Amino acid sequence: MDKQTLSFQAEVKQILHLVTHSLYSNKEIFLRELVSNASDACDKLRFEALDKPELFEDAPNLEVRVFFDAEKKTITIRDNGIGMSADEAVSHLGTIAKSGTREFMNKLEGDQKKDANLIGQFGVGFYSGFIVADRMTVETRRAGAKPEEGVRWTSEGTGDFEVETITRAERGTDVILHLREGEEEFLSAWKLKSVISKYSDHISLPVLMPKTKWDDEKKDTVPTEEWEMVNKAAALWTRSKSDITDTEYQAFYKQISYDQEAPLAYTHNRVEGRSEYTQLLYVPAKAPFDLWNRDKRGGVKLYVKRVFIMDDAEALMPVYLRFVKGVIDSADLPLNVSRELLQESRDVKAIREGSTKRVLGMLEALADSDNAEERDKYAKFWGEFGAVLKEGIGEDHANQERLAKLLRFASTHADSGVSFADYVKRMKEGQEEIYYITADTLSAAKNSPQLEIFRKKGLEVLLLTDRVDEWMLSHLFEFDGKPLQSVAKGGVDLGKLQDEEEKKQAEATAEAFKPTLDKLKEALKDRAKDVRTTTRLVDSPACIVVEEGDMSSHLARLLKQSGQAAPAGKPILEVNAEHALVKRLDGMSQGEGSFDELAHILFDQALLAEGGQLEDPAAYVARVNRLLVAA
Ligand code: ADP
Numbered sequence: 001m002d003k004q005t006l007s008f009q010a011e012v013k014q015i016l017h018l019v020t021h022s023l024y025s026n027k028e029i030f031l032r033e034l035v036s037n038a039s040d041a042c043d044k045l046r047f048e049a050l051d052k053p054e055l056f057e058d059a060p061n062l063e064v065r066v067f068f069d070a071e072k073k074t075i076t077i078r079d080n081g082i083g084m085s086a087d088e089a090v091s092h093l094g095t096i097a098k099s100g101t102r103e104f105m106n107k108l109e110g111d112q113k114k115d116a117n118l119i120g121q122f123g124v125g126f127y128s129g130f131i132v133a134d135r136m137t138v139e140t141r142r143a144g145a146k147p148e149e150g151v152r153w154t155s156e157g158t159g160d161f162e163v164e165t166i167t168r169a170e171r172g173t174d175v176i177l178h179l180r181e182g183e184e185e186f187l188s189a190w191k192l193k194s195v196i197s198k199y200s201d202h203i204s205l206p207v208l209m210p211k212t213k214w215d216d217e218k219k220d221t222v223p224t225e226e227w228e229m230v231n232k233a234a235a236l237w238t239r240s241k242s243d244i245t246d247t248e249y250q251a252f253y254k255q256i257s258y259d260q261e262a263p264l265a266y267t268h269n270r271v272e273g274r275s276e277y278t279q280l281l282y283v284p285a286k287a288p289f290d291l292w293n294r295d296k297r298g299g300v301k302l303y304v305k306r307v308f309i310m311d312d313a314e315a316l317m318p319v320y321l322r323f324v325k326g327v328i329d330s331a332d333l334p335l336n337v338s339r340e341l342l343q344e345s346r347d348v349k350a351i352r353e354g355s356t357k358r359v360l361g362m363l364e365a366l367a368d369s370d371n372a373e374e375r376d377k378y379a380k381f382w383g384e385f386g387a388v389l390k391e392g393i394g395e396d397h398a399n400q401e402r403l404a405k406l407l408r409f410a411s412t413h414a415d416s417g418v419s420f421a422d423y424v425k426r427m428k429e430g431q432e433e434i435y436y437i438t439a440d441t442l443s444a445a446k447n448s449p450q451l452e453i454f455r456k457k458g459l460e461v462l463l464l465t466d467r468v469d470e471w472m473l474s475h476l477f478e479f480d481g482k483p484l485q486s487v488a489k490g491g492v493d494l495g496k497l498q499d500e501e502e503k504k505q506a507e508a509t510a511e512a513f514k515p516t517l518d519k520l521k522e523a524l525k526d527r528a529k530d531v532r533t534t535t536r537l538v539d540s541p542a543c544i545v546v547e548e549g550d551m552s553s554h555l556a557r558l559l560k561q562s563g564q565a566a567p568a569g570k571p572i573l574e575v576n577a578e579h580a581l582v583k584r585l586d587g588m589s590q591g592e593g594s595f596d597e598l599a600h601i602l603f604d605q606a607l608l609a610e611g612g613q614l615e616d617p618a619a620y621v622a623r624v625n626r627l628l629v630a631a
């Protein structure tokens with residue numbers, strides 16, 4: 001075939017334009033793409049040779065070689081894979097057949113900035129060579145074809161390309177990049193090696209580069225005749241579980257996570273079925289400093305058939321498992337999958353569901369282990385990541401029940417490690433609800449006046465102090481059929497736990513106290529929605545509660561702290577008619593200076609006791625001082 005000049009398909013021109021105009025921020029990906037094509041070509045040869053072993057000719061060892069020529073300013077990526085015929089070179093390198101790419105092109109909006117962003121996240125394949133090259137030459141011969149049937153394909157990456165027949169003894173393909181002015185940084189063995197090990201460490205075939213030696217005259221390292229392997233060429237996760245030692249798993253974890261500490265647990269599985277993939281997932285021992293950044297992308301690397309695709313594939317893990325590190329290697333996804341495509345892919349959804357279940361299973365195994373050491377690991381895990389796992393209660397309804405079992409709390413029974421199941425086991429005869437209180441700190445929760453009656457009755461109360469707890473509780477209403485009940489909401493109804501005697505007495509007290517209550521209501525009408533007597537208090541004179549459906553005052557405080565508007569509803573003041581201070585009010589008449597003062601002090605103290613802030617602390621201090629002076 002004589003030299004022919006052919007025109008690129010319109011879409012290719014568009015891609016080329018985008019590649020050369022938008023991708024300078026992440027140039028090095030060209031090497032990932034070209035090495036992955038070389039690796040694909042070898043895979044294809046291996047496959048075709050199953051039926052036709054003669055295709056191997058006299059070179060059965062498949063490999064990729066990468067080398068450069070500093071004077072000519074070229075980088076060559078050479079493989080001894082399947083190669084291309086002239087027709088194949090024209091169609092594979094001149095048109096885009098892949099539907100994924102079409103879809104991708106359709107998403108482009110013609111808005112330079114947005115499109116650059118999109119294409120930057122996208123595998124751009126062969127044409128990415130033009131990011132750094134102003135000319136690409138491909139010399140190739142298909143396996144099984146005669147040496148005279150070689151092809152040279154050349155293009156400057158603009159409108160067209162040339163093809164001509166050449167003689168080529170070796171099977172396979174050379175892709176030669178003629179570097180643009182200013183791209184000399186890639187004419188460095190060190191640079192090329194580091195990019196290869198970053199992206200291509202785990203492709204299964206060897207990538208070779210010339211060994212270098214120091215040249216005194218040139219004052220630089222120069223390539224030698226000897227070749228060395230620059231990737232590991234053995235993806236750990238593709239090996240069988242039984243062949244991998246614990247030490248190897250740990251070393252691999254350190255390599256991918258940059259974490260010095262050993263992981264708490266890991267899981268390694270090959271999943272077959274509708275979606276085929278391998279997962280190797282780790283739970284770290286320590287939370288990273290940026291755990292709370294929910295925008296931070298996940299620590300799971302996505303590979304497609306052992307080719308690295310991206311290392312922060314958040315679509316593979318729910319946000320609440322963002323601490324998980326590891327690798328997922330899919331057999332189904334296209335190599336050039338974009339983040340957008342990942343979000344929509346059904347395969348990815350299946351991977352995500354499967355991986356979520358695996359991680360939960362791994363945590364359950366620790367939490368429920370017969371081995372105390374493993375259970376300690378879970379306690380450690382909970383200390384580091386528990387608050388993040390709680391986000392799952394609201395985000396992952398499908399797994400809510402499993403997640404609820406993994407939750408651990410402080411309670412009036414133990415300072416940590418209490419599960420719902422533990423709580424339920426300790427529930428009193430006749431107790432129907434799981435009681436909890438939310439507060440800013442553990443000591444505020446423990447000392448809350450609202451707990452007094454529960455203490456007296458020996459009822460356990462969960463003490464919730466994580467910021468995420470209130471939010472979590474807006475998604476979780478029960479465990480094992482037992483409703484969750486805040487002790488700071490509504491009236492206490494201990495139901496069957498309160499005996500008739502007590503109830504009658506409480507009613508009698510309330511009746512007798514009614515006139516004073518009315519006076520209190522009047523005195524506090526601007527601050528309290530209602531004032532009522534309660535049996536929930538034993539040692540304290542008063543406490544603040546909210547109505548069942550209202551936002552807890554703890555949550556209202558959290559919202560205020562984060563600068564959000566909290567509903568301006570007034571709380572309810574509950575008073576302990578048996579308390580000396582309250583009894584003293586009973587004897588005073590309203591309007592008497594100190595009745596109103598005392599009423600406000602009572603209210604302010606109730607607020608303070610539950611960790612709230614006074615709107616006017618100075619007024620409170622003045623009132624107390626007046627009282628002290630009068631006494
Ligand atoms: P993809 O690899 O996703 O198919 P690319 O743009 O990277 O897309 O490559 C386009 C096509 O060019 C490949 O599908 C393959 O048919 C052909 N090709 C590219 N590089 C080689 C190579 N080194 N050997 C054989 N064929 C190749």
Ligand code: MG
Binds near residue numbers: 037125126
């Ligand atoms: Mg490719």
